[in-house]
Structure formats: structure tokens, C-alpha cells
Amino acid sequence: MNIRAAIEELLTAGYGNKAIARQVHVRHQRVAEIRAELGIPNVVRPTTATYSEDAFWRRTQPVGDHLTWTGHFNSTGVPCLRTTDGMHTAYRIAFRIRWGREPVGTVRPGCDMERCVHPRHVEDAQMRRQYAAIFGEVAA
Incomplete structure (x- = not known):
């Protein structure tokens, strides 16, 4: 997916300019330009992002439709972020x-890219059980 298409998808999903800019690593002014071209009104919402969410976006890099983690990994290779309230996995x-x-159980990528941290690609144990019930696959 190219950057323009990613921006358009996130705009239509209702994300703000700055959140999109952080996610696809462009200037928020570029997102605003595309928003104006598409005629999508700018929705101003009070921010609900936490420090960990902001830090998450600063430590990711897009690779195709995936996001790789550029931050810290723990001793078992899991992408992690230390905040004032402890260590959290990027997943x-x-x-x-x-x-x-909050996720239920272990969270891991549900796509074919190892260690992908894209929010659209991660699954918790509850989701894996639901998929298994629907599709008859073994839930891990």
C-alpha cells in the first residue's frame, strides 16, 4: 500500500491528522492537504492518547502494510516499551x-510478518478462540 492510500484509508476511518502523520511517518500538514483534497472535514476531538500510545507510534516504521518495531526488545525477543507504569509489550x-x-491473554501478530506491531494485525487470545470457533481452526 502506498502512503497516499494509507492516509486516505485512515482519514475515512476517522483518524486525526496528527495521529495519521505519526502512523505513516509524514508531516501532519501533508495529511491536512489530502484531507482538504478529499473534502473530508477536520474533526477536532479532545486527545485521549496516552504516553504509551504516542511513544508506540514514534517507535514504529511502516514496511508495506505492516509496522516494524524500532524500539526495545526484551530478552525473549518481544517488542517492549517501558513507561512510568511499567513495561508493556508493543503488541x-x-x-x-x-x-x-484491554486484551485478554497473550497478544501476538495475526498476519504473516513476524513481530509485526500494526494495530490492525494483532490478536488477543479471545479473538483467536473466536476465530477457531468460527473457522474450526486450532486456537493457540
């Missing part, structure tokens, strides 16, 4: 960004 932060709730 759990990504899950909270996407779903707005």
Missing part, C-alpha cells in the same frame, strides 16, 4: 489502540 499497546479495550 498489547497496539491492541488497545485498535480495539479500545
Whole structure:
């Protein structure tokens, strides 16, 4: 997916200019230009981003439709972020960004890219059980 297409997708999903700019690594002014071209009104919302969410976006890099982690990895190779309230895996932060709730059980990428931290690609144990029930696959 190219950057313009990613920006358009996030705009239509309702994300703000700065959040999109952080995610696709462009200036927020560029996002505003594309928003204006598409005629999508700028929705001003009070910010609900936490420090860990902001730090998450600063430590990711897009690779195609995926996001790689450029931050710290723990001793077992899991992408992690230390905040004032402790150590969090990038997977759990990504899950909270996407779903707005705490994950149930282990969170890991559901795509074919090892260590992908894209919020659209991570799954918690509850989601894996639901997929298994629907599709008859083995939940891990």
C-alpha cells in the first residue's frame, strides 16, 4: 500500500491528522492537504492518547502494510516499551489502540510478518478462540 492510500484509508476511518502523520511517518500538514483534497472535514476531538500510545507510534516504521518495531526488545525477543507504569509489550499497546479495550491473554501478530506491531494485525487470545470457533481452526 502506498502512503497516499494509507492516509486516505485512515482519514475515512476517522483518524486525526496528527495521529495519521505519526502512523505513516509524514508531516501532519501533508495529511491536512489530502484531507482538504478529499473534502473530508477536520474533526477536532479532545486527545485521549496516552504516553504509551504516542511513544508506540514514534517507535514504529511502516514496511508495506505492516509496522516494524524500532524500539526495545526484551530478552525473549518481544517488542517492549517501558513507561512510568511499567513495561508493556508493543503488541498489547497496539491492541488497545485498535480495539479500545484491554486484551485478554497473550497478544501476538495475526498476519504473516513476524513481530509485526500494526494495530490492525494483532490478536488477543479471545479473538483467536473466536476465530477457531468460527473457522474450526486450532486456537493457540
